[in-house]
Amino acid sequence: MSARTRWVLARFGEAEPLLAAARTLRQAGHPSLDIHSPFPLPGTDEALGLSRSRVPLMALCGGLAGVGTAIAMQIWMNAVDYPLNVGTRFLSGKPNMVPVMFELGVLLSSFAIFFGMMGLWGFPRPHHPVFEVEAFRSASVDALWLSAEVKAEDAERVAQALRGSGALEVEIAPEVEA
Amino acid sequence: MSPPAAPAAAARQALEPPPLLPAGITDRQINDSLLDHVWNPKRGWLTLFAIALGGTGLLVMGLGVTLARGIGMWGNNVPVGWAYDIINFVWWIGIGHAGTLISAILLLFQQKWRTSINRFAEAMTIFAVIQAALFPLFHTGRPWFAVYWLFPYPSNLGIWPNFTSPLIWDVFAVSTYFTVSLLFWYLGLIPDLAALRDASTSRVQRIAYGIFALGWRGSARHWHHYRIGYLLLAGLSTPLVLSVHSIVSFDFAVSQLPGWHTTIFPPYFVAGAVFSGFAMVMTLMVPARKYLGFEHVVTERHLETMNKVMLVTGMMVSYGYLMEHFIAWYSGNPYEKFVILNRATGPYRWVYYAMIFCNVLVPQTFWWKRARTSIPWMFAAALLVNVGMWTERFIIIVTSLHRDFLPSSWGMYFPTWVDWSIFLGTLSFFSLLFLLFLRFVPAVAVTEVKELRHELAHEAHAGGGHR
Numbered sequence: 001m002s003a004r005t006r007w008v009l010a011r012f013g014e015a016e017p018l019l020a021a022a023r024t025l026r027q028a029g030h031p032s033l034d035i036h037s038p039f040p041l042p043g044t045d046e047a048l049g050l051s052r053s054r055v056p057l058m059a060l061c062g063g064l065a066g067v068g069t070a071i072a073m074q075i076w077m078n079a080v081d082y083p084l085n086v087g088t089r090f091l092s093g094k095p096n097m098v099p100v101m102f103e104l105g106v107l108l109s110s111f112a113i114f115f116g117m118m119g120l121w122g123f124p125r126p127h128h129p130v131f132e133v134e135a136f137r138s139a140s141v142d143a144l145w146l147s148a149e150v151k152a153e154d155a156e157r158v159a160q161a162l163r164g165s166g167a168l169e170v171e172i173a174p175e176v177e178a
Numbered sequence: 179m180s181p182p183a184a185p186a187a188a189a190r191q192a193l194e195p196p197p198l199l200p201a202g203i204t205d206r207q208i209n210d211s212l213l214d215h216v217w218n219p220k221r222g223w224l225t226l227f228a229i230a231l232g233g234t235g236l237l238v239m240g241l242g243v244t245l246a247r248g249i250g251m252w253g254n255n256v257p258v259g260w261a262y263d264i265i266n267f268v269w270w271i272g273i274g275h276a277g278t279l280i281s282a283i284l285l286l287f288q289q290k291w292r293t294s295i296n297r298f299a300e301a302m303t304i305f306a307v308i309q310a311a312l313f314p315l316f317h318t319g320r321p322w323f324a325v326y327w328l329f330p331y332p333s334n335l336g337i338w339p340n341f342t343s344p345l346i347w348d349v350f351a352v353s354t355y356f357t358v359s360l361l362f363w364y365l366g367l368i369p370d371l372a373a374l375r376d377a378s379t380s381r382v383q384r385i386a387y388g389i390f391a392l393g394w395r396g397s398a399r400h401w402h403h404y405r406i407g408y409l410l411l412a413g414l415s416t417p418l419v420l421s422v423h424s425i426v427s428f429d430f431a432v433s434q435l436p437g438w439h440t441t442i443f444p445p446y447f448v449a450g451a452v453f454s455g456f457a458m459v460m461t462l463m464v465p466a467r468k469y470l471g472f473e474h475v476v477t478e479r480h481l482e483t484m485n486k487v488m489l490v491t492g493m494m495v496s497y498g499y500l501m502e503h504f505i506a507w508y509s510g511n512p513y514e515k516f517v518i519l520n521r522a523t524g525p526y527r528w529v530y531y532a533m534i535f536c537n538v539l540v541p542q543t544f545w546w547k548r549a550r551t552s553i554p555w556m557f558a559a560a561l562l563v564n565v566g567m568w569t570e571r572f573i574i575i576v577t578s579l580h581r582d583f584l585p586s587s588w589g590m591y592f593p594t595w596v597d598w599s600i601f602l603g604t605l606s607f608f609s610l611l612f613l614l615f616l617r618f619v620p621a622v623a624v625t626e627v628k629e630l631r632h633e634l635a636h637e638a639h640a641g642g643g644h645r
Binding site: 034035036037038039040041044045047048050053054055056059073074077078081082084086094096097099100102103104106107109110111113114116117118120121122123124125126127128130131137138139140141142145147 | 204205206209330336337338339340341342344346347350351354357358361362365369372373375376377388389391392393394395396397398399400401402403404405406407410411414417418421425428625626628629632
């Protein structure tokens, strides 16, 4: 097990000081930072140094897998395993394969997007240490929060630094049994 | 640019549309007002629910009789082998198209007015597709066998679905559409469910919404993937909407029957679907905004814009009718000509004139601002369009079948009481699902309204800007 960590939470009134505080903390060597807001806040990706999302790649792979499955399925079922001869037309490679190719492509691509995101987020995860702080409930209503997972002995120091950078409220989440 | 003179500025202000959100509203107020209907059920909800539940009994009875005695209880028979089952299927699935259209296409076009109605319309889509799916499922007579008739399931009969048939494309299109719409809806709902979890006052509510929110913390790492994922789903859903109703129209267009065998069917069906879907959104939204007290987010401007969309899609549908008639004459094919003539003068002519009145004439009133902004009229017009689009499907399906090439095989179709109870039952079941939605889920995308508020505030801050 790694060293014990604590979650420090800070509420900000405006986006600018929040982003500035995130940048400062990151430069000070605290990598596990996060920003919580009720709606997507511009500038957070840059402040937290997040790299490009992998979701589009997942969508592409899902889509290609769907189209490939549809081609293989239709050829195998209607031309190989049980050849379906309708008026001596070609058994496979016909335009009528397109609708199922399109639909399966969209379906698997959507699955890749949705379940891929669930995987990236680690969902479902109904509980998280930050929920131990009652005031944090405003994060989904109308408040902007910064969270930092730091070593237990650093918690007070980080909290102090956040108070100094314009946070309206700073709390250290109580420890929970891991 | 020279600074505008005072009269010009005043004139511009007069042209400026009314705001999408009331001035000075805060995120907390948005949150409280839009979630209020979940915490404090509105008066009369239980009564409405009981009525819808009673109506759903009709559906259960109709389907029960169908299963017990067979599909001979329905009115369709040679020559009209397809009737209420497919009329209602196409009607419901058409209604189900506005949800994804509003959500996905308007998102891609960055239409800001979408945020107040998209959740509502998406829910409507899902519930409408459920009604639609009942018909093809039960018209098989033995739905428990339908799995291997419809889906490529390796049964010991050793046969597979015929992928040259549009009916099998339909299976793939409708099931994909339902699944993707559900994922799109749920993804949009997650942040709002988290808001519900965090605004809840009782432990039970907190746990229940906490489970459905899946652990959403509004984290930048969540939003990072969410933004692009939501956009991609919208991008996939847009061609999906168009494909689904095109494929539904192939059920008809691929056949040889006069009145069905036309190339205009796919775009004409898509336009009709969007038209009827918007009409259904209006039918539900006009009373619901009053009932839930959402006049501040679903403003008159939203309603007027929707009426403009109804006018445009109504004219697309009218163009479809016009082309159908023109091609019947221009093709020189006597059977095609007869079908159109028979629609206007045959035994089902009253349905035809009802269709022309409801779908062609009624939306034309929306050229006038007074009609576009009159709440009673827009509600009446939306209802009429719903009726009109149903009669359109009746016309396409029944009149084409009942008199085809050979006069000796002509016949008439009349629905039976089982047909009616299933149809009315689906209307009730739809209302039932919708009432449950209004009771337990935020009916307006709260998160997106907050985001819109910030965008508008930012624009106003950046120097007036247009909205």
